[in-house]
């Protein structure tokens with residue numbers, strides 16, 4: 001099997017829909033025949049297990065701190081989809097020391113050989129674990145909503161990642177939009193800022209509308225893709241999964257670190 005692709009779902013701002021999109025994207029890919037490992041990278045405030053109503057036996061922390069067998073922590077939620085859960089309510093769990101990073105990378109690499117995609121749902125903010133999950137990924141899917149603070153934080157995250165790491169690639173997903181026109185307008189604002197101040201272009205991946213079906217599914221602890229397959233959000237999510245599968249990563253712009261900060265190398 002080819003190397004698995006690592007996609008990091010990230011945002012800067014909290015509460016913009018990272019976990020909802022991670023969970024549903026993982027289900028969409030699994031339903032389309034892809035093997036998916038969904039990792040809860042929100043290490044101190046885990047939510048993936050809550051959104052799916054899962055019973056957690058062991059977490060990423062147990063694997064790192066107690067040497068727990070990673071396979072015992074994995075929870076199969078679909079024949080082709082497994083979840084690696086995180087812990088909740090322990091602040092120090094959110095940190096990843098350099099030793100933790102090495103061990104987690106080894107663990108993920110060993111686990112990931114039987115998967116096509118590894119989806120990493122990150123915490124909010126710009127903490128070391130967020131930056132690290134982005135750094136090990138092939139693509140950072142930056143989620144923003146029309147809220148100006150979400151856009152500002154998405155831009156801030158892109159800036160920090162671009163300056164801290166060579167070779168990162170960004171795709172933008174707009175969540176909670178009214179329609180495609182609004183999503184495009186917001187994306188253009190973000191893209192213009194990135195071009196003007198960071199010297200790089202962003203890649204538009206798609207949008208998911210503000211949809212009461214999403215809130216209801218969260219309350220019912222079910223993926224909206226299953227609970228409301230005809231909803232606007234579910235249809236948009238399936239389109240997003242299709243676009244992501246078809247994405248040729250080598251054609252996306254990558255950040256190239258230069259002596260004076262960073263430049264962009266266009267591979268187009």
Ligand SMILES: Nc1ncnc2c1ncn2[C@@H]1O[C@H](COP(=O)(O)OP(=O)(O)OP(=O)(O)O)[C@@H](O)[C@H]1O
Nearest residue numbers: 014015016017018019020124176209210211214215
């Ligand atoms: N497209 C949508 N339409 C309506 N409501 C949505 C949509 N996406 C997310 N939400 C709502 O936003 C809430 C927060 O979503 P979610 O937990 O996925 O955000 P998050 O970015 O992972 O948050 P955190 O940063 O705290 O981890 C959900 O509980 C849901 O009610």
Ligand SMILES: [Mg+2]
Nearest residue numbers: 018019042047
């Ligand atoms: Mg979350």
